[in-house]
Amino acid sequence: MSETLLRLRAELIAVGQFFHARGWVPATSSNFSARLGAEEMLITSSGQHKGRLDEQGFLRADLHGNALDVGKRPSAETGLHTVMYRRDPALGCVLHTHSVNATVLSMRLEQVVFEGYEVQKAFPGVTTHESRVVIPVFPNSQDIPALAAVVDAYLDANPQTVGYLIRGHGLYTWGATVADTQRHIEALEFLFECVYRQMLLDR
Numbered sequence: 001m002s003e004t005l006l007r008l009r010a011e012l013i014a015v016g017q018f019f020h021a022r023g024w025v026p027a028t029s030s031n032f033s034a035r036l037g038a039e040e041m042l043i044t045s046s047g048q049h050k051g052r053l054d055e056q057g058f059l060r061a062d063l064h065g066n067a068l069d070v071g072k073r074p075s076a077e078t079g080l081h082t083v084m085y086r087r088d089p090a091l092g093c094v095l096h097t098h099s100v101n102a103t104v105l106s107m108r109l110e111q112v113v114f115e116g117y118e119v120q121k122a123f124p125g126v127t128t129h130e131s132r133v134v135i136p137v138f139p140n141s142q143d144i145p146a147l148a149a150v151v152d153a154y155l156d157a158n159p160q161t162v163g164y165l166i167r168g169h170g171l172y173t174w175g176a177t178v179a180d181t182q183r184h185i186e187a188l189e190f191l192f193e194c195v196y197r198q199m200l201l202d203r
């Protein structure tokens, strides 16, 4: 087993514990992956509790979603990971979470827009709070290849996108490393909470 795999697996286990402590990965929801090479990734197997992951909770898969470790089934949402790695060879991690704020906002809005928040600078290419960060909301679907195609087309047209919501479901974001991607989740969750509270104040 490679040093890289061991390191990335340990990082993803720690991410799961961190997110679980904040209530962002309830029940067996959410899935995590990290790139192992040009054609391969490490991904959580389907049905794992992401706050209690151990070494058995992962498998290697190719970038078309085929399991490379026998007897293990990758996440049901593997296609939403592979589409990202195929788009960008520099991408090293994809994280998906199911927080309350992300889920509630996705039921109310067509897109979530952040404007004027300093934390927007946590995202790549954003250098000022005087920016507009748009998080699109896509309809939920059990047809993951179809959903992945919708994501792919949106990102072709909007390459600066840092994450997206699936209605009534959760959040996907990505980054060069596990640490970068964890930071994106944290920043997005902070900003979702701000938008949610602002909506309450505006009522």
Ligand SMILES: CSCCC(=O)C(=O)COP(=O)(O)O
Pocket: 027, 028, 029, 030, 031, 044, 045, 046, 047, 048, 074, 075, 076, 077, 096
């Ligand atoms: C209990 S949550 C339903 C499935 C889901 O949305 C999810 O994120 C987890 O699916 P997986 O197959 O990756 O465990």
Ligand SMILES: [Zn+2]
Pocket: 029, 030, 031, 077, 096, 098, 169, 170
């Ligand atoms: Zn999910």
